[in-house]
Ligand SMILES: [Zn+2]
């Protein structure tokens with residue numbers, strides 16, 4: 001696909017004090033600027049579609065330039081950079097990743113790539129670069145590294161590149177660095193090939209880093225008050241279907257609803273699953289992006305079940321009873337549907353194939369592996385009180 005042959009590339013440039021050192025002529029930072037100049041000019045000649053952004057990390061992290069493919073603009077932005085401060089690599093990477101995730105959520109996203117140029121003397125901050133690299137590898141974001149300065153034994157820069165299938169280079173002097181930049185710039189398609197080929201392999205990683213939707217009962221009091229102040233009376237109104245009760249099961253929001261852990265917006269799990277099915281960018285059946293903030297989320301397992309049942313009901317079919325029939329007598333449990341929680345919410349009565357309303361009287365099959373629920377009236381229609389799902393004979397407890 002043509003979209004995949006070009007890249008969204010974030011140049012992540014170390015602008016800390018140590019870049020003043022003169023072991024490279026005339027100093028490390030000027031050498032790094034030459035690297036970028038060579039890289040940008042060569043790359044945009046080779047692959048004009050590459051979009052390049054620029055982030056620096058020094059006394060603070062700065063988004064110097066958003067994605068653009070005009071070499072003059074990029075190169076003149078380099079002259080505005082001020083050196084100083086420590087080297088918060090994790091924070092810098094965090095901003096670069098944030099920018100790329102913003103692009104990734106769009107349809108037909110380009111290959112996301114970070115080119116880190118640093119002398120490697122980074123400062124520890126709350127954001128661990130290695131954890132971010134792990135995140136990047138899960139999101140198919142490549143981190144290439146061009147390293148200058150003194151080499152230490154333990155090299156986190158190299159690790160970051162390896163973890164993300166990126167390339168690591170070390171340059172001894174300016175000429176070395178320029179040769180590296182040229183080589184890297186001329187080779188945009190190798191990345192795209194890897195991206196296509198490895199999509200499938202990386203999909204499970206995407207699922208692993210996906211966030212879980214929060215149940216109403218799982219919210220901390222802080223989250224609750226945040227949601228209340230943020231959404232007020234809309235706190236239980238699904239952002240997909242705009243209603244409070246679930247459109248499929250009719251269950252109230254406190255049972256059928258969840259909150260995005262990132263933006264705190266409410267949605268029904270069934271609506272989330274429906275949204276996921278329509279999301280063309282989805283790479284696995286387990287994950288989707290929040291309709292509001294595009295945060296990568298996991299589809300709750302319950303949602304799969306409900307939707308399968310829903311389809312089944314619409315086709316007017318019931319699940320065939322299990323072939324393993326035995327005459328072990330098992331006992332039933334009786335109650336109100338809502339007492340059975342998720343079980344009542346995410347199943348339908350095997351006799352009438354309808355779902356349960358909160359206050360329906362229900363009878364549950366006592367076979368622990370089956371647990372089928374019946375409407376009380378439907379239960380009476382069962383032949384020999386045999387469960388339609390597991391085939392076992394049921395009787396009221398003595
Ligand atoms: Zn909804």
Ligand SMILES: [Zn+2]
Pocket residue numbers: 260261262263264265290291292293294295
């Ligand atoms: Zn969200």
Ligand SMILES: [Zn+2]
Pocket residue numbers: 349350351352353354374375378
């Ligand atoms: Zn029924």
Ligand SMILES: [Zn+2]
Pocket residue numbers: 365366367370371372387388389390391392
């Ligand atoms: Zn059963």
